Amino acid sequence: MAEPFGNELASAAARGDLAQVTNLLGENxxxxxxxxxxxxxLQVMKLGNPEIARRLLARGAHPDLKDSAGFAVIHDTARAGFLDTLQTLLEFRADVNLEDQEGNLPLHLAAQEGHLPVVAFLLRGTASKVSHRNKQGATAYDLARLYKRQxxxxxxQESAGVRSEAAARN
Incomplete structure (x- = not known):
């Protein structure tokens, strides 16, 4: 059930209306x-607006809350390729290794869509999860190849090779 002002705040965030979001947050x-x-x-905000994310997160928005379809905002942000919003989410401790309902990490979704800067950024936060397989058994690398994101x-592949060499030395 929607709470009072839930629709209003969500609508303002979805429109990217920073002034209205700020006003509503000011009314507690x-x-x-x-x-x-x-x-x-946070789940419906205009993804390309990291300042809205920042305001919502600073007021206690839960970054890892999943919607009824099993997605958190970090999944949507990675899939859409909004690096600046993704950086904001991680600043507020969103879980970079959170799985969606299919077992995909944000890295899988960014790789599938071919968002190179997002994948490069996520690799720094998913060092131990690069070989993670989703429920279909696919890694982010497998999805990148499948969708021809060369x-x-x-x-x-380079990142996995570097990590394999480092692991072999230890």
């Missing part, structure tokens, strides 16, 4: 209130 609106569709403002596949 529950930042984790759900809209009529069961999603919070530059991403090369980066993932």
């Amino acid at each position: 609106v529950n930042v984790n209130a759900q809209n009529g569709f069961g999603r919070t403002a 530059a991403v596949a090369e980066l993932l």
Whole structure:
């Protein structure tokens, strides 16, 4: 059930209306209130607006909360390729290794879509998870190859090779 102002805050965040988001937060609106569709403002925010994310997170928005489809905002951000918003989420301790309902990490989704800068950034935070397999048994590298994201596949292969060499030395 939607809480009072849940729809209003979510609508303002989805539109990218920073002034309205700021005004509502100033009225001590529950930042984790759900809209009529069961999603919070952070989950429906305009992804290319890291300042909205920052304001919501600073007021206590839960970055790892999943929607009814099993996605957290970090999954949507990685899939869409919004590096600046992703950096903001991680600043507020969003879980870079959070799995979606199919077992995909944000790294899988960014690799599938071919977002090279996002994949490069995520590699720094998923060092131990590069070989993670989703429920279909695919790694991020496998998805990059499947979707013909050559530059991403090369980066993932290079990254895995460097890690394998380092592990062999230890």
